[in-house]
Amino acid sequence: MSLDIRYLTNGEKSVYAVRNSGVTPTSLEIFETYEDIDERIRHYAPKGEPKWCGPDLARTFGVLDLFYPNHPNCVMKNYSDRQCIAESCKYNRGLPKYECLSKTKPFCFAMWTFISGLYYLIRRPFRKIRRRILYGN
Numbered sequence: 001m002s003l004d005i006r007y008l009t010n011g012e013k014s015v016y017a018v019r020n021s022g023v024t025p026t027s028l029e030i031f032e033t034y035e036d037i038d039e040r041i042r043h044y045a046p047k048g049e050p051k052w053c054g055p056d057l058a059r060t061f062g063v064l065d066l067f068y069p070n071h072p073n074c075v076m077k078n079y080s081d082r083q084c085i086a087e088s089c090k091y092n093r094g095l096p097k098y099e100c101l102s103k104t105k106p107f108c109f110a111m112w113t114f115i116s117g118l119y120y121l122i123r124r125p126f127r128k129i130r131r132r133i134l135y136g137n
Contacts, residue, residue: 003041009050010058010067016045017061028062054087 002022008015016031018041031037037045055071058064064071074084 003044005037005041005045006061007046007048007050008053008058008061008063008067010053013067014050015063015066017063018045019062030063030066056085056088059083 002020004019004021006017006019008017016034016037018029018031018037020027020029034042034045034047053061053063053067055064055068058067071086072084074080074082074089
């Protein structure tokens with residue numbers, strides 16, 4: 001028996017996810033409280049504060065439908081047929097929670113792309129100048 005017990009939350013709901021990978025197919029059981037877990041394996045369950053997980057981690061741990069029902073597909077052009085990976089998305093920088101930048105404000109997404117590219121073009125010559133001053137190359 002290979003058990004993985006995690007205490008997870010999305011900020012609103014907390015559950016214990018018990019995965020037994022020692023059986024085929026792997027089983028997953030969800031428990032609301034510590035006392036609901038079977039007495040024989042309860043001592044393996046973590047105590048204390050639950051670990052927060054966004055939609056991507058919730059999918060990994062098997063609690064996506066419980067924590068985030070009706071989670072949308074990605075709105076990016078190249079990924080439109082796939083589920084949104086939320087907190088793991090590279091287009092999610094600095095936004096509250098897991099709102100996709102292109103979904104909320106397309107103009108801001110285009111401006112952010114433009115500014116980051118401009119920053120790279122401006123920064124590069126200054127690196128060479130700084131290197132010449134500091135190291136004499």
